[in-house]
Amino acid sequence: MGTGVPKKRFRDFWGGLAVGLGEAFLVALEALRANPLRSVLTTLGVVIGVAAVIALVSVGQAARSRVVGEFANLGPDLLWVLPGKAEQGQQFATQEGRFTLTYSDAQAIQREARAVSGVAPWLQTSIEVAGGGRREVTTVIGTTPEYLQVRALQLELGRFLSEADQQRRKRVVVLGPVLARQLFRTPDLALGGRVVINGRAFEVVGVLQPEGQVLGVDLDDRAYIPFSTAQLLFAVNYASLLFVKAQDTASVLRAKREVERVLRREHGEEDFTVLTQSQFLGALDAILRVLTVALSSIAAISLLVGGIGIMNIMLVSVTERTREIGIRKAVGAKRGDILTQFLMEAVAISLVGGVLGMGVGLAASWAISGRLLNQPFTAVAALPVVVLAFSFSVLVGVVFGVYPAWRAARLDPIEALRYE
Amino acid sequence: MTPVVDLQGVSRVYRLGAVEVWALREVWLRIYPGEFVAIMGPSGSGKSTLLNLIGCLDRPTAGTYLLEGEDTSRLTDDALSEVRNRKVGFVFQTFNLLPRLTALQNVELPLLYAGVPRSQRRRRAAELLARVGLADRMHHRPRELSGGQQQRVAVARALVNDPAIVLADEPTGNLDSRSGEEVLALFQELNDSGATIALVTHDPEVAEHARRMVGLRDGRLVRDEPVPRPRRAREVLGRMAGAKG
Numbered sequence A: 001m002g003t004g005v006p007k008k009r010f011r012d013f014w015g016g017l018a019v020g021l022g023e024a025f026l027v028a029l030e031a032l033r034a035n036p037l038r039s040v041l042t043t044l045g046v047v048i049g050v051a052a053v054i055a056l057v058s059v060g061q062a063a064r065s066r067v068v069g070e071f072a073n074l075g076p077d078l079l080w081v082l083p084g085k086a087e088q089g090q091q092f093a094t095q096e097g098r099f100t101l102t103y104s105d106a107q108a109i110q111r112e113a114r115a116v117s118g119v120a121p122w123l124q125t126s127i128e129v130a131g132g133g134r135r136e137v138t139t140v141i142g143t144t145p146e147y148l149q150v151r152a153l154q155l156e157l158g159r160f161l162s163e164a165d166q167q168r169r170k171r172v173v174v175l176g177p178v179l180a181r182q183l184f185r186t187p188d189l190a191l192g193g194r195v196v197i198n199g200r201a202f203e204v205v206g207v208l209q210p211e212g213q214v215l216g217v218d219l220d221d222r223a224y225i226p227f228s229t230a231q232l233l234f235a236v237n238y239a240s241l242l243f244v245k246a247q248d249t250a251s252v253l254r255a256k257r258e259v260e261r262v263l264r265r266e267h268g269e270e271d272f273t274v275l276t277q278s279q280f281l282g283a284l285d286a287i288l289r290v291l292t293v294a295l296s297s298i299a300a301i302s303l304l305v306g307g308i309g310i311m312n313i314m315l316v317s318v319t320e321r322t323r324e325i326g327i328r329k330a331v332g333a334k335r336g337d338i339l340t341q342f343l344m345e346a347v348a349i350s351l352v353g354g355v356l357g358m359g360v361g362l363a364a365s366w367a368i369s370g371r372l373l374n375q376p377f378t379a380v381a382a383l384p385v386v387v388l389a390f391s392f393s394v395l396v397g398v399v400f401g402v403y404p405a406w407r408a409a410r411l412d413p414i415e416a417l418r419y420e
Numbered sequence B: 001m002t003p004v005v006d007l008q009g010v011s012r013v014y015r016l017g018a019v020e021v022w023a024l025r026e027v028w029l030r031i032y033p034g035e036f037v038a039i040m041g042p043s044g045s046g047k048s049t050l051l052n053l054i055g056c057l058d059r060p061t062a063g064t065y066l067l068e069g070e071d072t073s074r075l076t077d078d079a080l081s082e083v084r085n086r087k088v089g090f091v092f093q094t095f096n097l098l099p100r101l102t103a104l105q106n107v108e109l110p111l112l113y114a115g116v117p118r119s120q121r122r123r124r125a126a127e128l129l130a131r132v133g134l135a136d137r138m139h140h141r142p143r144e145l146s147g148g149q150q151q152r153v154a155v156a157r158a159l160v161n162d163p164a165i166v167l168a169d170e171p172t173g174n175l176d177s178r179s180g181e182e183v184l185a186l187f188q189e190l191n192d193s194g195a196t197i198a199l200v201t202h203d204p205e206v207a208e209h210a211r212r213m214v215g216l217r218d219g220r221l222v223r224d225e226p227v228p229r230p231r232r233a234r235e236v237l238g239r240m241a242g243a244k245g
Helices: A008-036 A036-076 A103-112 A146-150 A163-168 A177-184 A227-233 A247-265 A277-320 A324-331 A335-370 A379-410 A413-418 B047-054 B077-086 B103-113 B117-129 B147-159 B176-192 B231-245
Strands: A078-083 A114-130 A134-141 A155-158 A172-175 A195-196 A202-210 A222-226 A241-246 A272-276 B004-015 B021-031 B036-040 B062-067 B088-091 B166-170 B197-201 B212-217 B218-228
Touching: A008 A036, A008 A134, A008 A335, A036 A335, A078 A247, A078 A277, A078 B117, A103 A227, A103 A241, A103 A247, A114 A177, A114 A227, A114 B212, A134 A227, A134 B036, A146 A241, A146 B088, A163 A227, A177 A202, A195 A222, A202 A335, A227 A335, A227 B077, A241 A247, A247 A272, A247 A335, A247 B021, A247 B147, A272 A277, A272 B147, A277 A324, A277 A335, A277 A379, A324 A335, A324 A413, A324 B077, A335 A379, A335 B077, A413 B062, B004 B088, B021 B047, B021 B218, B036 B047, B036 B176, B036 B231, B047 B062, B047 B197, B077 B103, B088 B147, B103 B147, B147 B166, B147 B176, B166 B176, B176 B197, B176 B231
Parallel strands: A134 A222, A172 A202, B036 B197, B036 B212, B088 B166, B166 B197
Antiparallel strands: A078 A241, A078 A272, A114 A134, A114 A195, A114 A241, A155 A202, A172 A222, A195 A202, B004 B021, B004 B062, B212 B218
């Protein structure tokens, strides 16, 4: 009788460890396969958690891309002047002082602000418009000729509002292409047609080219009438807001300062807010980010629940296999061997769940981004999230597998062998 | 010659609350290489405790235990695991094979924990299964084997790391007389080839297959004598076969 099989040498240790872990993983998968229903149910929590995190973050990113894209179309040199002073930290004006912006404010800005290339006041209302035998409830906007240049719009047919229209409060209207089609079927038929707004007849003098949508608002489903006419029609003497266009992107901040200076003087107080596009975007971005984080956190809770489920099942598994653990220890398994074995099983469950969750999450992201948001799904953008969610799933396996594995390793072999 | 097993005044005490239970009391025992020892005694005499101590599944509360000359009290838990792996081979009454593994994989198990690479493991395990006459059952799972076959797989597993001593705890307890006799025949063959075997039993007929008998009563060693004419299992099997005819 001899001394037994020679011990492994240290330099074989790391190679052996890698092989050992790989083998241990395969053994763990084998153990999972022994009870497929239980294994599948246990991975569910991780699958859902990972899928949800990936889908939510990807969709959040897609939404953001889309919003930023839409806003970029409006022009980076655009400024919004809103009535009411925004609170510190708030980017959107409060409802107080809604009636403080006027046509003369627009004129003053046009005259004095050098960095500004155009100002257009804007009065908006939602009202029924009839024409071409049809009626539609739509947005009617009162504005000045400058609006065409400020918003860089293009005409499909006819002309935009003119200075003469504004002076004489003419009842003329320029239709957005979607509204024109809704009422008159084609823009050609719309031109020269008659439209009734608030009981008054208007002549259609122009149809615009399509602008698209921003934040779900259809910019082409609207009608433009002269600002003065609008004020008369709706019996008001203020503007909802002012659109200001800076000379170029570089002068945006200078334009903002000048506008603020002019208005401060005109009003005598700071009862307005001037917003740049980047401020808007910043606010939107912040909101979207908070939303994404909040939703992802909820999804992460699912991951946690999944981890608890893993721990639970592993504890049951350890108890069921008490005898087996005793046998292994009797033939020479060290505590570390037993710990590794059961920890590997937990990691295998969560890893499989992570992979499945990744698949489900990516599929969901592709579907939601593509269908709902009309945003092509970029796998590249999703990559960091995928890696993160995946790593989390492994971590969950390790963290929640440690306790049961430790319990298994600590079993007394003699007691374990007696277990029935 | 260094004894394989050298128990020097070994005691094992269990403390259950305020009560002390002396499972073993000052046992002095030496087992030399090549011996075949039967450990006998009534239920509760401490036989299994003694076997567990010899096999390093348990530690003595008092006294010294030298295994192949090495003081086991100095060993850490991990070191004891290694000892169990390399120097000791267990055979249990209830076979204790892992149900989800094949016979081959069961026999491989100690080699796995010894860090032996896969191909070597397979080869060695197959060798041993052939040695115990189960080469054709290598890929069967325990539930596909008879009791006697399972126990032979267990013996193969016990031998796979070439241990210093084989420890068997009532190895024939769950077997019919014929299978039991076959397993005892196997032990005798191994012993004839030089294996050191310690076997625990309450059955005097089983004990008579060994060459030396030690008796325990209430945790003390009360008897230690050679078996004058050991029963040869092969002969017993021969008579069984003859009786059937």
